[in-house]
Amino acid sequence: MLPLAELHLHIEGTLESDLLVELARRNGVLLPTYDPAELTARYGNFADLQAFLDVYYANLAVLATEEDFHDLAAAYLARAAAAGVRRAEIFCDPQTHLRNGVPLEVVFGGLGAALAEARASGMSADLIVCFLRDLGADAAEELLRGALPFREHFIGVGLDSAELGWPPRLFRTAYEIAAAEGLHRVAHAGEEGGPEFVREALDVLGVERIDHGNRALEDPDLVARLRDERVPLTVCPLSNVALKGVARIEDHPLPRMLELGLVATVNSDDPAYFGGGIDANVAAVRTKLGLTDDDLSVLARNSFEAAFVHDADRTRWLAEVDAWSGSPSP
Ligand code: HPA
Ligand code: ZN
Numbered sequence: 001m002l003p004l005a006e007l008h009l010h011i012e013g014t015l016e017s018d019l020l021v022e023l024a025r026r027n028g029v030l031l032p033t034y035d036p037a038e039l040t041a042r043y044g045n046f047a048d049l050q051a052f053l054d055v056y057y058a059n060l061a062v063l064a065t066e067e068d069f070h071d072l073a074a075a076y077l078a079r080a081a082a083a084g085v086r087r088a089e090i091f092c093d094p095q096t097h098l099r100n101g102v103p104l105e106v107v108f109g110g111l112g113a114a115l116a117e118a119r120a121s122g123m124s125a126d127l128i129v130c131f132l133r134d135l136g137a138d139a140a141e142e143l144l145r146g147a148l149p150f151r152e153h154f155i156g157v158g159l160d161s162a163e164l165g166w167p168p169r170l171f172r173t174a175y176e177i178a179a180a181e182g183l184h185r186v187a188h189a190g191e192e193g194g195p196e197f198v199r200e201a202l203d204v205l206g207v208e209r210i211d212h213g214n215r216a217l218e219d220p221d222l223v224a225r226l227r228d229e230r231v232p233l234t235v236c237p238l239s240n241v242a243l244k245g246v247a248r249i250e251d252h253p254l255p256r257m258l259e260l261g262l263v264a265t266v267n268s269d270d271p272a273y274f275g276g277g278i279d280a281n282v283a284a285v286r287t288k289l290g291l292t293d294d295d296l297s298v299l300a301r302n303s304f305e306a307a308f309v310h311d312a313d314r315t316r317w318l319a320e321v322d323a324w325s326g327s328p329s330p
Contacts, residue, residue, distance in 0.1 A: 001329060002296055003320040005087035005303035006080060006267050006278050008211050008234035010130075010160065011111065012060055012093055013270025014076040020272075023062035023071075031062075043273045049192055049243050050162055052273060060096050069110025077118040077125060079271075083279035086317050087124040087307050090115075091158055095132045095143055104146060108153040124313060128186065130158040131174060133166035140174040148181065155308055156184030158211065159201075163193045168200040175205040184308050186211055186234075191245060195219035202231065209234055209306055214245060217253055223260055232263040232306030237281050237289075239269035249288040258295055265303040283330070293328040297321055 015023075017036035024031045033039060046052040063069060073090070080088055090111075097107050108127075115125045129147055131140035144157065157178040159171060168187055175185055189201040191212035198216045201207045202225075213233035216222050226233070235254055240246040246253070257264040266285060271277040282299075285291045291299075300321045304314050 001084040002282060002300050002324055003086050003317055004084050004278060004282075004300050005089070005265070005307040005309075005317070006085045007089045007209065007232070007265055007303060007306055008091070008236055008267035008269055009076070009080075009088060009278075010091045010093065010270050011073055011076060011127075012063075012096065013056060013274075014079075014272055015059060015062075015072060016075065016272045019071065019075060020059055020062055023064075023068050026068070027062055027064045029062045040272075043242075046243055046273075052243055052270070053161060056270065056273065057096055060093075061100055063097060063100070064102060064106075066106050066110035066113070069107055070114045071110075073111045073114035074117065076271075077114060077123060079277055081118070081121075081123050083277050085123070085278060086320070087304070087309060087313070088118075089126055089128055089155075089308060091128050091130045091160060092154075093130050093132060093160065094147065095135055095139065098143075104150055108147075108150045112153045124309065126156075126308070127154040128156040128158045128184070129154045130160040131171060132161040133159050133171065133188075134162040137170045137172075137174065140171055141177065144174050144177055151181065154183070156186060158185075159187035159189075159205070160211070163188060163191055163197065167193070168197055169204045172204050175207075179206060184208055188212055190215035191240075191243075195222050198222060198226075208232075208308075212236065212240075212245075214240060214253060217256065217260075223262070226263075227261045230263050230305075232265060232302060233257065234267050234306070235264050236267050236269035236274075237285055238274045238276065242274040249284050252285070252289055254285055255289055255291060255295075258291075258298060263302045263306060264299065265306055266299050293325065296328070297325040300324070 017039040186209045187201040188211040189197040209232040304317045
């Protein structure tokens with residue numbers, strides 16, 4: 001199986017319907033239905049990012065205890081390991097849980113316990129704390145100050161949720177604080193927002209990777225910069241189709257990104273909602289976009305190049321990609 005790093009994955013977006021129902025029962029939370037298949041069927045047709053986010057945030061009311069957060073992350077990590085993921089850099093949205101009355105120590109305690117177990121069984125995993133951009137800049141700074149006492153639980157900060165109307169420059173101060181703390185910095189940009197959002201994320205926030213970045217392709221100068229500076233893009237093909245950024249998987253720009261020499265990677269974003277994990281995304285780009293085994297090994301190499309890891313780990317995983325390239329298997 002192709003060895004990969006998964007770099008764009010919201011842990012809250014891994015809440016599969018069967019676990020959602022189990023947690024709702026555990027915590028006495030009302031759901032519109034307790035039939036997991038019916039819940040999943042409702043995810044079939046989101047109009048856009050906001051339509052998805054409305055369902056995603058509502059479902060998160062079922063997460064209450066450390067055990068819940070542990071079970072959520074443990075389930076994802078087991079699926080990811082089975083799909084060939086060696087390294088997972090996992091987004092979490094603590095502001096959502098704070099809004100639901102769940103303190104940070106519960107979120108970090110539960111997720112941290114699951115990550116520690118995964119590390120003990122040989123996987124590499126870390127958390128990236130995301131700011132919900134539609135709650136604004138003051139809330140982002142407040143979250144970061146509140147999260148710093150839990151600094152050992154995360155390696156970086158990100159920026160997610162509704163993009164339109166929330167340009168990266170609003171979050172300059174939060175990212176300056178993060179940089180001063182030695183945290184890695186990434187941001188969603190160019191999913192629905194235009195190429196100027198990608199530029200701002202680079203120039204104002206100092207990000208090391210762009211999450212999505214699809215709309216950067218509209219600006220040739222920006223494409224040249226991303227290529228020359230080897231700025232990784234964490235691309236999420238099935239997500240882009242589910243949220244209508246791309247009309248059909250066959251129209252996805254990933255092959256063009258590779259032709260342009262961009263450091264594109266494949267990721268699952270919110271696998272419980274968009275039709276599957278990183279393995280389903282790899283299968284889709286292979287069968288529907290015609291990517292070859294050589295293309296897949298470039299994507300795998302890009303993922304380890306883009307990962308926030310020590311060189312010794314990177315070298316070991318790149319050697320595994322070489323071995324896979326010698327005798328590719330699905
Ligand atoms: N985009 C922006 N914010 C998000 C997403 C996404 O796909 N998933 C969870 N939060
Ligand atoms: Zn995302």
